[in-house]
Amino acid sequence: MTPPETFTIDAPPPSPPQLSPTRPTRPGGPASIFRKYFKIFRATLVERLTYRADFLLSTFLRFLPMLTTILLWKAIFAGSPGKVIAGFTFEQTIAYLLMVNISRMFSSMPGLAGGIARDIREGTIKKYLTQPLDMIAYLLSYRFAHKAAYIASSAIPYAVLFLICHKYFAGLVPTDPWQWAGFAASLLLSFLVGFFFETAVGMVGFWFLEVTSLLYIVMTLNFFISGHMLPLDFLGPRWAAILKALPFQYLAYFPAVVFLGKVKGPELAWGLLGELAWALAFIVLSRWLFRRGLKRYGAYGG
Numbered sequence: 001m002t003p004p005e006t007f008t009i010d011a012p013p014p015s016p017p018q019l020s021p022t023r024p025t026r027p028g029g030p031a032s033i034f035r036k037y038f039k040i041f042r043a044t045l046v047e048r049l050t051y052r053a054d055f056l057l058s059t060f061l062r063f064l065p066m067l068t069t070i071l072l073w074k075a076i077f078a079g080s081p082g083k084v085i086a087g088f089t090f091e092q093t094i095a096y097l098l099m100v101n102i103s104r105m106f107s108s109m110p111g112l113a114g115g116i117a118r119d120i121r122e123g124t125i126k127k128y129l130t131q132p133l134d135m136i137a138y139l140l141s142y143r144f145a146h147k148a149a150y151i152a153s154s155a156i157p158y159a160v161l162f163l164i165c166h167k168y169f170a171g172l173v174p175t176d177p178w179q180w181a182g183f184a185a186s187l188l189l190s191f192l193v194g195f196f197f198e199t200a201v202g203m204v205g206f207w208f209l210e211v212t213s214l215l216y217i218v219m220t221l222n223f224f225i226s227g228h229m230l231p232l233d234f235l236g237p238r239w240a241a242i243l244k245a246l247p248f249q250y251l252a253y254f255p256a257v258v259f260l261g262k263v264k265g266p267e268l269a270w271g272l273l274g275e276l277a278w279a280l281a282f283i284v285l286s287r288w289l290f291r292r293g294l295k296r297y298g299a300y301g302g
Contacts, residue, residue: 066161070094086233086240092260093231094168098161099256100228105151106187107194107226107251109143113219116202117211120297129294136199136286143195172260179261182268186255189275193250196282203286206293227253247278 077083077090088096116139119125128135162169174180201218204211223229226248232240243249254271257263263271 066098066165069097073097086231087262088231088233091168091170092172094165095172095260096231096256098165098168099259100252101158102259103187103190103252103255104228105154106147106255107190109194109198112139112143112195113198113202113215114212116199117205117215120202120205120293121209125297136290139199140195144191147191174259174261179258179264179268182263182272183255183258185272186250186258186275189272189279190250190255192279193247193275193282196279196286197247197251200282200286200289203289203293206289206297222248222251225249226251227256231257247275247282250275250278 073090073093077085077093083090085093116125125135128138174183201215204214208214225232225243225246227243228251232243232249232253234240235243244253254263254275258268258271
C-alpha cells in the first residue's frame with residue numbers, strides 16, 4: 001500500500017487577490033458572498049487543471065502497488081479456514097481496498113493542515129485578515145476545486161483499473177438506488193469530515209511554533225485507523241467497535257462498506273447521521289479554534 005498523503009499534487013493555495021486599500025468594501029448579502037467564493041473556486045479549478053498530466057501520471061503510478069497487495073491477500077486467504085476473514089471473502093477484500101481509493105479521493109486533504117500551520121508561523125495568514133475573505137471558506141473553495149480537478153483528471157485511470165479488476169466486483173455492484181444514494185452521500189460527507197478535521201489540526205499552529213512531527217503522527221495514525229490498509233473488521237470485534245465509534249472510519253472504511261452492501265437499511269441511515277454529526281462537530285471546532293487562535297496571534301510588517 002502507498003504511504004499516506006502522497007498521491008496528489010498539492011501546491012499552496014494562491015494568495016487572495018489584493019484589494020485597493022482606498023476603496024471601501026461592503027460585506028454584501030448571501031448572493032454576493034456566494035459569487036465571491038464561486039469565483040475563487042472557478043479560478044482555482046482552472047489553475048489545478050494545468051496539472052492534469054501530473055494527475056494522470058501520479059494516479060497510474062499509484063496503482064502499481066495494487067499488484068503486490070492482491071498477491072499478499074491471496075496468500076493470506078489461502079491459509080484461512082473457510083477462505084473468509086471477519087465476514088470478508090478474498091474478492092470482497094480486494095474490492096474493499098479498491099473502493100478505499102475512491103473514499104480517500106474525497107476525504108484526503110494533503111498539505112492542508114501543514115499549510116495552515118505554515119501560514120500562522122510565517123505570518124502570511126494576515127492576507128486573510130486584511131481583506132473581506134474568510135480563511136476557512138476560502139480554503140474550502142480552493143480544496144473543492146482541487147478535488148474536482150483531481151477527480152476529472154483521474155477518471156480514466158480509475159476506469160481502466162476497475163475494468164481490469166472487474167472480477168472482484170462480481171455480485172457486489174449495488175443495484176438498489178438507495179444504496180447508491182447512501183454511497184454518494186457518504187463520499188460528500190467524507191469530504192467535509194476530512195477537510196474540517198485537517199483544518200482543526202492545522203489551527204494547532206496558533207499554540208505551537210513547530211507542528212511538523214505532530215502532523216506526521218496524526219496523519220499516519222489516521223491512515224491506519226481510517227481503514228485504508230485493511231477493513232476495520234479484521235482487527236477483531238473489540239477494536240473494530242472502538243474505531244467505528246471514531247470519526248476516522250468515515251474517511252475510508254464507511255463509504256467502501258456502504259458500496260459493498262455491508263451497511264444497509266437503518267444501519268446505513270444511522271451511519272450517515274453519525275457522519276453528518278462528526279462533520280458538524282469539526283466545523284464548530286475549527287471555527288472555535290480559529291477565533292481563539294486569533295486572540296493570541298500577532299504579526300508585524302507589510
